Amino acid sequence: MASDDFEAGWRILEDLTSNAALIQQQVLEEIITRNANTEYLRSFLNGKFDKELFKKKVPVVDYEDIKPYMERIASGEPPEILLDSPVPELLISSGTSGGKPKMVPSSTEYLDKKLFGQSLRASVMMKRINGLNQGKWMFLQFMKPETKTSSGLVARSYITSLAKHIQQRKIKNDLYSSPCETILCSDIKQSMYSQLLCGLVERDEVVIVGAPFASTFLNIISFLEDHWKELCLDIRTGHASDLITDPSCRNSVSVILSKPDPKLADSIEQACSASSGKSWEGIVRKLWPRTKGLLTIVTGSMAQYIPTLQYYSGGLPLLSTVYASTECFFGLNLNPLCQPSDISYTLLPNMAYFEFLPVNSKDSDVFDEDSTIKENIVELVDVKVGQCYEVVTTTNAGLYRYRVGDILKIIGFYNNAPQVQIVGRRNVVLSLGPDKTTEEDLSKAVTKAQLHLEPFGFLLVDYTSYADTTSTPGHYVLFWELKKKEGSCGVEELDSKLMDQCCCILEEYLDDIYKMYRHENAIAPLEIRVLEGRTFDTLMEFFIAKGSSLSQYKTPRCIKSEEALGLLKSRVVGRFFSHKTSF
Template sequence: MLLTCDPNDKEGSSKLLEDLTTNANRVQNQILEEILIENSKTEYLRSFLNGNTDKVAFKKKVPMVEYEDIKHYIERIVNEAPAEILTSQTITELHTSSGTSGGQRKMMPVTAEDLEIKAFFSHLMSSVMKRSLDGLDEGKGMYLMFIKPEIVTPSGLIARPALTSYYKSRIFKRVCSGFTSPYETIMCLDTEQSMYCQLLCGLIQRDEVFHVGAYYASGFLQGIKFLENYWPELVSNIRTGNLSDWITDTSCRNAVMSILGRPNSELADLVEPMFKGKSWEGIVKRLWPRTKFVDSISTGSMAQYISILDFYSGGLPLVSKAYASSECYFGFNLNPLCKPSDISYTLLPYMAYFEFIPVDKNGEAEGLVGEAVDLVDVKPGKHYELVVTTFTGLYRYRVGDILMVTGFYNNAPQFRFLHRKNVILSIDMDKTNEEDLFNAVTKAKILVESLGCLVTDYTSFPNTTSIPGHYVLFWELKTMENEDLPDLEATIMEQCCNTVEDSLDYVYRRGRSKEKSIGPLEIRVVKYGTFDALMDLFVSQGSSVNQYKTPRCIKSDEALEILNARVVGNFFSKKVPTWELQT
């Protein structure tokens, strides 16, 4: 059931979307039937179904699994000929996850047909975006893109991040002319050289830029931080027409020089005062005046960057187009110009066979785990854990994402991504999920904004070395006026600790107040740039720059060492939160 889509055919694309979402149940059943028939002889499915391709038998006999449950099958694919272990299709490569969401890197099988399905998704999404976003075809995107080194497994398969695979594909090569970054700069494995050259090309072509961004909001903010450090050198390159000597990648250098061309003192004189301004508020609008939106995922763990993105972009719309992972592409945002808090993704029934485990807001199953419901049977307002079955050998695979149903588009449900199931803080009976931590930090950081500071990033860990154990939050701060961080008022920072605790749930507050099983919450302020060093650590361990997300709960001793070495202030909650149930 391979579908094709011409992203320039608005009428045809609209009809496809309507057909797939209106006939969601039929499409889902057809997808599952095709998966079971095609893969019935694989080692994995045969062990449960013995050749049976019936849906009822599938849901009764095939267990729901997590990565650890199928890891030994993946390792066999990595180390030996992967003949029909998980899928009957020929595995062409493996996609590696970043490892920062759930704490471990994963490898997912990929086939030629899977890449065609993802290409269809991208083309259909592109058509949807063109209907909603003026200027998508008129100018270029200043979009920051990076690749990671590939490895070849003992079985001869290439393993690489999904975005690296995409950027090296023929599909991307056909569309890369729509970006200010030359293809050679994206293919540069030296991230620093790549970032410098992409930003330089973006500045030179500033009048052609209609949208800016990066895959994740954090990635785009990395670009802003880079500008803060390198803008004098970038301006000098523009003024003289000479590229810095430390850009040594030959292909990258040649591509940039063809754009840099001659000395351009007029452009240098124009942008230099923008960088020298007292505040960088609205710097994106000033540098790229024709920009209509920021294109970056800002949902889930990325939502904490919304306020600082607003600060730098001058209030440009923040567009989160798609919901996808290394395991599967899921759906896209049919209302891309909505507020970030209103973003819902419409799951495309064609991408995989979807099931949903009813859960509470923390991701705990309600009832028996085996009682998963189909795509069309979810209920608005309810929370679910996402489960997928794909052509590439994932069967009833628990992605670990907790979603809330916000409504339906025709018969296809729309979901708000809430958080990853396994990213939580816990000391005793408390379980603080990513969404609750984000909401608490959002309320507290308003207090430091009154001091002229911004919380640029944060993470946490449960400190169980103290008695009782307590939550530790690491906050990276910067001033709005680009000045040195002032001495922080202890009373304000203690209020921040209090506000976080007051915002956490009843179980936490009871543990703090009545049962005294949790100690006072601590905020450790770290030097500006600390979270860059944290990212460098994870990237050095194999994470992709494109896919990197700041882990909201630190599990690595090396990461904790980096954070603790850069602490410039410690503050504790001085007030015990009330623990009565709030109504």
């Protein structure tokens, strides 16, 4: 869709949301009619399409249920196991939300839908934010080297797959400052350096900056802190750094870095040198003065990065515009300039067939038996405002009644399409005995505790947690990486009384069940372990080495890997405990 034709995109959006029920019926009919004779569906439907039969017979599943089918396709068996169309590749999830990477099939139609969703996203943003079609978007994305299964089938991350799909379709990338070759470069350091260099050379044209996730963008800021001098030298001399060795990447950068520009280099150097070692507050505004917002996901597990993003961006609007996963594109934020606390996503009924499993917000595993699930599951247009649900999808890529794991709250409707807020993830919780602390509860508690640190000049860089059961009773441990707003932070700068108070605040904002068991000494006092600087960069590198992708990486809020836990424990520089005795 052309950047100057965003009104056409908005008209499509109005049509989709106004006819949600009809479109959902058509989507389900199309998927089942095409795939009724696959091995998986034939066992339930006997080759027939019938909506009621589908809902009665086809089970609601999670990844472990369908993993054997994925492994069979990966080993070279025909795709007719799951879908009646070629499988050009397998998509690999990051593995950081649920603990392990997942492998799901792809299809041309599936990728076209995701591309369509991205196009609609651009239309929404251009309609809501003046001037976005009069400049470039510096949106940094990163590929992960693709692999092949034992049968030779390509396995890629979602971001890599979409970029390859765009390249194959020969879709122009004029809206973005990053040449396609710099995005497709599989060496993350070269890719990040090249994309930053292009964005800095074209800084006066940039109207949007961003990255897929908030954590990714903060990693980019960290990289910029380390490499701004070399970037300025490249701009000053008109010669790309020898760090860029990938031929395609280097050639594309050289086209943009066509001549020396000492004046531009001086301007960038002044902004960075004035901030270096002191305060990088507002560095995004300083380097890209025309930018109208920071485009990145700040919902769900990304919400805790909001204060740090606001600090670095100088208060730019945080534009969290897309709700998508490896398995499915779900919807769009139709009000991208809203406050982070008000972000909601309008579900697009043409993307998949959506069903919703009602859940108790304090117990997302309330329905475990398939018969109970089927009795309670509801369709897209039948959800109730104020209720929490786990989303279930049936897609064009061989997923049928699949539990994605996201818990959503319905906050309203746009026309006839639900608008949702992301509450958290199923099963990503801290648990000790009967107590179950959800991701939502943990995030709220951390948000309150980090507010206590702000007057003292500290930023919470990142956090994760685990339940320590090595002693009786067990207790919850939070790993925190802290940073001074001006300069770096060592643990010797931390006041133990201040940190103990943070532990108390965390406990104060956990739920009543936790407090009851703490009061009865069935759970020991909560602990914060402060980590060395850049520990979470090292943790990210660990997960990337295990198969994650930088563009998709999200810090796991609960550590399940013993190896990752060992890494964190080795970098602890301070331990603090709650002193609360009553609740």
